[in-house]
Amino acid sequence: MKILVDENMPYARDLFSRLGEVKAVPGRPIPLSELADADALMVRSVTKVNEALLQGTGIKFVGTATAGTDHVDEAYLQQAGIGFSAAPGCNAIAVVEYVFSSLLMLAEREGFALKDRTVGIVGVGNVGGRLQARLEALGIRTLLCDPPRADRGDDGDFRSLDELVREADVLTFHTPLFKEGPYKTLHLADDALLARLKPGTILINACRGPVVDNAALLQRLQAGQALHVVLDVWEPEPDLNVELLQHVDIGTAHIAGYTLEGKARGTTQVFEAYSEFIGKHTQIALDTLLPAPEFGRITLHGPLDQSTLKRLVHLVYDVRRDDALLRKVAGTPGEFDKLRKNYLERREWSSLYVQCDDASAAALLQQLGFNATHTPAR
Ligand SMILES: NC(=O)c1ccc[n+]([C@@H]2O[C@H](COP(=O)([O-])OP(=O)(O)OC[C@H]3O[C@@H](n4cnc5c(N)ncnc54)[C@H](O)[C@@H]3O)[C@@H](O)[C@H]2O)c1
Numbered sequence: 001m002k003i004l005v006d007e008n009m010p011y012a013r014d015l016f017s018r019l020g021e022v023k024a025v026p027g028r029p030i031p032l033s034e035l036a037d038a039d040a041l042m043v044r045s046v047t048k049v050n051e052a053l054l055q056g057t058g059i060k061f062v063g064t065a066t067a068g069t070d071h072v073d074e075a076y077l078q079q080a081g082i083g084f085s086a087a088p089g090c091n092a093i094a095v096v097e098y099v100f101s102s103l104l105m106l107a108e109r110e111g112f113a114l115k116d117r118t119v120g121i122v123g124v125g126n127v128g129g130r131l132q133a134r135l136e137a138l139g140i141r142t143l144l145c146d147p148p149r150a151d152r153g154d155d156g157d158f159r160s161l162d163e164l165v166r167e168a169d170v171l172t173f174h175t176p177l178f179k180e181g182p183y184k185t186l187h188l189a190d191d192a193l194l195a196r197l198k199p200g201t202i203l204i205n206a207c208r209g210p211v212v213d214n215a216a217l218l219q220r221l222q223a224g225q226a227l228h229v230v231l232d233v234w235e236p237e238p239d240l241n242v243e244l245l246q247h248v249d250i251g252t253a254h255i256a257g258y259t260l261e262g263k264a265r266g267t268t269q270v271f272e273a274y275s276e277f278i279g280k281h282t283q284i285a286l287d288t289l290l291p292a293p294e295f296g297r298i299t300l301h302g303p304l305d306q307s308t309l310k311r312l313v314h315l316v317y318d319v320r321r322d323d324a325l326l327r328k329v330a331g332t333p334g335e336f337d338k339l340r341k342n343y344l345e346r347r348e349w350s351s352l353y354v355q356c357d358d359a360s361a362a363a364l365l366q367q368l369g370f371n372a373t374h375t376p377a378r
């Protein structure tokens with residue numbers, strides 16, 4: 001059995017070699033010659049999986065180690081009888097921590113208290129839901145917009161996108177990319193929406209580039225509209241508009257989900273799905289795969305305020321690192337993908353053990369996802 005895996009998928013070689021012969025290949029472009037005699041294909045979001053790619057091959061199963069599935073023609077796979085699995089939620093924590101790293105940096109630079117801001121979350125699924133929980137743990141007001149969930153009758157105080165635009169100080173997008181249909185998200189943030197944003201609004205896009213009309217956004221920023229912008233995803237990728245990058249506050253190379261934990265969860269989720277598909281049910285415990293983090297243990301004296309939280313968060317992950325790396329190479333062909341392929345190890349907050357002598361600091365850090373304990377001072 002031959003299994004093709006994207007070379008940018010940690011632990012894939014080790015895991016999938018338990019099931020067959022593994023070949024690691026680039027995902028963009030994927031070498032077509034390798035597909036002909038392969039049985040299974042494990043991709044990331046950069047590989048367009050459709051009839052043009054798979055027709056005439058022996059592929060029986062496709063796994064994508066990603067949350068988003070807009071690069072996969074699922075209707076074709078179903079009609080062709082090809083098994084499929086994505087990795088829902090695998091990197092949701094990573095994206096939430098990216099958003100926090102960005103917000104805490106902007107709050108410090110612009111001199112505002114996050115707890116005085118209202119955050120509008122568009123798309124309240126794995127990412128948006130976890131973001132809501134962590135923001136609310138800090139006493140930050142959230143406004144939620146998720147029409148599919150509202151229409152399904154899910155619990156939650158769902159508002160219209162218009163209301164978020166009117167009221168939110170931060171508007172952050174966490175929807176799938178739907179190019180058509182009742183819940184279309186292509187250019188959900190179009191010129192008309194951008195025009196209505198309150199002065200000083202922080203606009204964040206860490207879902208898919210085309211959810212925000214990048215040309216309209218650039219025009220508005222060039223015309224001097226007062227916005228702060230954080231973009232992890234671009235329209236198009238990998239050839240983003242360098243002028244737009246120059247106008248945003250934080251710009252990164254589609255790496256919001258790139259913690260080691262997030263990527264490893266993605267790999268293990270598709271590995272488990274494929275094992276099941278071929279009748280060899282196997283479960284993998286994530287902590288058996290992950291190495292020790294660079295910073296393992298820290299002691300925090302006293303209570304937790306915004307400035308302390310910012311320093312703690314940035315100890316684990318400071319988004320300015322990825323912003324600087326992208327600015328250095330943007331516009332040079334191939335460099336966007338190279339940054340993603342050679343991504344420096346990044347861990348989640350849970351990898352940091354924080355010993356607190358203040359009980360409320362320990363409780364809050366636990367709610368935020370740190371590995372925190374309370375040890376009273378002697
Ligand atoms: N930048 C990254 O590295 C990165 C990482 C993970 C996910 N993503 C992207 O973010 C998206 C969201 O991730 P997730 O794990 O939360 O997915 P999810 O499927 O768990 O949640 C998506 C939510 O968006 C809602 N939604 C759908 N259409 C909507 C609309 N028109 N308006 C408002 N809400 C709508 C859905 O009902 C759902 O609750 C993914 O589809 C993926 O494209 C990006």
Ligand SMILES: O=C(O)[C@H](O)[C@H](O)COP(=O)(O)O
Pocket residue numbers: 008043044045046065066067068069091254257258
């Ligand atoms: O949808 C996702 O899961 C993310 O966008 C994913 O992290 C993107 O990374 P890629 O698959 O392109 O490596």
